[in-house]
Amino acid sequence: MPRMVYTNILKGALVESDYFRKLMQPNAVGKLGISPLVKVICALRQISHDIPSDLAEDMCDVSETTASLCLDEFCKAVESHFRAKYLQDPTDEDLIRTERQFARVGFPGCIGCVDCGGWEWKSCPKALQGVMIGKEGKPTLRMELICYLDMWIWAFQFGLPEGFNDLNILELSTFFNKILAGSFPTVKPSYTVSGIGIDWY
Template sequence: MPKKIMDGLTKDALDIASSNFNIAAFDLLDQIDKDEEEEVNQPIPRAPRRFIHRDREGIAMRLWNDYFSENPTFPGDYFRRRYRMSRPLFIRICQGIMNYSQEPIPDYFLYFHQKRDATGLLGFNVFQKCTSAIRQLAYGTAPDAFDEYLHMGQQTSYDCLNNFCKSVIHLYGSKYMRKPTPQDVARLISAHAELHGFPGMLGSLDCMYWAWKNCPYKYKGHYTRGGHGYPTIMLEAVASYDLWIWHAYFGPAGSNNDINVLNQSDLFNELLQDTAPPCNFSVSGCNFNKGYYLTDGIYPDWATLVKSFKSPPDRKSAKFKKYQESARKEIERAFGVL
């Protein structure tokens, strides 16, 4: 057969094959479109709701026997280690929440009242709910981290933490989350003079780096220092002999140290405006009306800051350094509690 004829037949066969392929492809696309429309029009099947049986009453009895009965399974030192507070303090907080009676009672107080669910079963009591909140605060864990022990779901644990914080702030905020009154100043001066021999001492001032575990990714570069390698927030605090932290200021983003944070905090605002509570004391026959804070060596030489000697030149200075550093352990203890 001549080559020209063979080439013509081959071309015709390719055209027919290409035409058949296009027809098949269009048919396949049409079928896919029809299948997608049918899937869209069909109702989405709902997954069956899971039910997890949580023995609330049994767990309440076990929690009571473990920590709150007359002869608990775990002694007081175990309670303090796991709750980060003493048993009497925890019970006092629970009683304060349950006994709040000023009308109208906020919803976050009513949340801790034990109720029955739709099936008539008793819900969690105040000890279970406060235990969940305290454990989350003490260990910094997820809401459902103690589900195996407390049998409390994630959302319930989160609600416990949210309402517990609101209740504690409502009950004790005006008493502890404030600056000292004139009566507090007189008490602090008297106590510090008796305990440490420093008349006129208001407390100890220092800063610490607070690790920001859940820092958003876009802020990590602003809050990460080379010395730590992870995001931190700088906390400036003043603590007294009884670990009362009556001043707390978190420094802004950037490379901060104690001096930078001190220059931006509001610690001395009342003193500069001459509205600070009176602080009268006498040392070696000299009368003073402004208190002071014990600090470490990085702070500036201000009249309101008393630092120790870096290299004591004589025995008198060495003795002062010893007593100053001993009294300043209060702020280190406070940071340890945090």
């Protein structure tokens, strides 16, 4: 992870969470507590390596309870701090800009790329393996992703069973339900294909 990205995440966690703001305070026997840096690293390692809290104990030299708390507080802090910028629907200006970008590369009227894929779940609990095992024979989670040409991801759905195909996932998609309900997009571009004018939806 680039240092700048990590620094921004650390700053966001420090702003949003008292748990991360607590400085290393000595306990009853005079031993210093865990620094915010270690807490964030512990949470990131659990996420990036897909490991449970009890294994993070060895990697980060913290207890299982602390590792679990680090992950929980980290997720809350990141969502709270970055939601306004990164977890929002695109604005009208974003949609117009994106439609123009796609029009330049030969896809007029397009406002994003959608893809559904699978992610192997190595630590899937035994109780869920029957539902999560698909054609590959391994527990897998399905995801739906929608992004712009500049790789700005603005719709993401994760955690569906491997038994779901792309059509099932799109039927459950909150994004496509908003389109069908007519509440998105707010700007509906019109475009021309082979000399024929077409209105978006």
